[in-house]
Amino acid sequence: MKQEELEARVRELFERQGFKVEKDGNQLTASNGKKIVLKVFSSEKYSAEDVSAEKEVKVFVDEGLEEVKEDLDNDVSIIYNEEEEEDFETPSYEVIGDIAVINDLAGVNRDEAVEGILHHQNVKTILLKDEGLSGEFRLGDYEKLYGEETETVHKEFGYRFKVDPTEVYFSERFGTERKRVADQVEDGERVLVMFAGVGPFAMLCSEKADEVVAVEKNPAGAEFLKENIELNKVENVEGLEGDVEEVVPGMGEFDRIIMPLPESANEFLGLALDHISNNGVIHYYRFVEDGNTEEIEAEIMKEIEQRGFEYKILDTVECGERGPTSTRMCFDLQVTKSI
CATH class of the missing domain: 3.40.50.150 (Vaccinia Virus protein VP39)
Structure with missing residues (x-):
């Protein structure tokens, strides 16, 4: 995938969730009350050895560089090529390891939400929170929209956290x-x-x-x-x-x-x-x-x-x-x- 196309896909992903995205070289900054630094590497422009970033940076690569996901301590997301681009309406969600969590469908059809998230994210499970956090341990009730596994390893600033949301x-x-x-x-x-x-x-x-x-x-x-x-x-x-x-x-x-x-x-x-x-x-x-x-x-x-x-x-x-x-x-x- 061309570098410009990959950056556009990443920008779209964050702007869809209400972030303002600014560009500096191959680095993007997404802001929405907080700032997230993103680095984007296309396999047409970079080799696996070229992919590096500070621990706090979220990294995006295309499928030609998916091998780096296991090598880096960063949170790495893989953007896949699509034979035919489609417009997907997705609700706001967060990605914990390789699990996507939707807090509110906001009127989006369940099947469309799943399809849209899978279009943008390489995840094994998609969860929908049925209600807000409750109980002594601040847990939510979840509906599995896709996949079965709920335990994952999330990377954050160079650390790995085993977790089941x-x-x-x-x-x-x-x-x-x-x-x-x-x-x-x-x-x-x-x-x-x-x-x-x-x-x-x-x-x-x-x-x-x-x-x-x-x-x-x-x-x-x-x-x-x-x-x-x-x-x-x-x-x-x-x-x-x-x-x-x-x-x-x-x-x-x-x-x-x-x-x-x-x-x-x-x-x-x-x-x-x-x-x-x-x-x-x-x-x-x-x-x-x-x-x-x-x-x-x-x-x-x-x-x-x-x-x-x-x-x-x-x-x-x-x-x-x-x-x-x-x-x-x-x-x-x-x-x-x-x-």
Whole structure:
């Protein structure tokens, strides 16, 4: 496939999902509240040895270079030639490993959605989320539109995550936010990841941290977490199964605490404050309605000031949507416990 044609196919794929795409050489940048760097390699222009990219870059190749999928740590997608191009209407979806997950068909026929996704993506399974996340472990009910297997290995910033999205919460769309947080970790930090899932925050933070403790209550998620520690050969991450309220007490203080449970993180903010070190940072995720952050800021103030601590909000970052009026936001809090 010609380089220009392959780039056009990749551009179309992201623009169809609401991204704005800009080009620089063989690199594209897709923006939609977050930025995803894409590199495109056509077999007519590049050899397998030419295909390389930074760990955080998503790579696209044509079928003539599909061998690189196994060689690179990047998330690699293969665009296949079609004898006859067709127009496909596809709903918004995300790709976790080689599984496509549709959150909402948005009026698209099931068969057309499957055909459209398979036209653009080399996946083994296509899942349709029947309802929003629910239950103690924030899981959705899924309908299999194509394929049977629901376990996969997802690549993100050079790490591999074994995951089954029907058994444990995981979103590819949260990857950029995970990297944003991990990039703030300083050498020698002790980091706690509450509600750790299969371990993406923990793995990324392990590059600079001296120690990372990751706690996950869902037994399936905790098992994947432990497997992923071994899969990535990470020695400074400890994966623990259990409720943070039972596991964390007695573990001492941490320089950084990550709380990626926007539905109910407020129930555990006090626990985090009890275990944050002086001048430590808490990444506090909450859902915000209609852009109104005052309510969340009030709950932060109340919880911190009743302990006699001081704090400042270092940053407030939008990192996804739950619905038309509900936004997931991260409040980066630096807590001063003594002056």
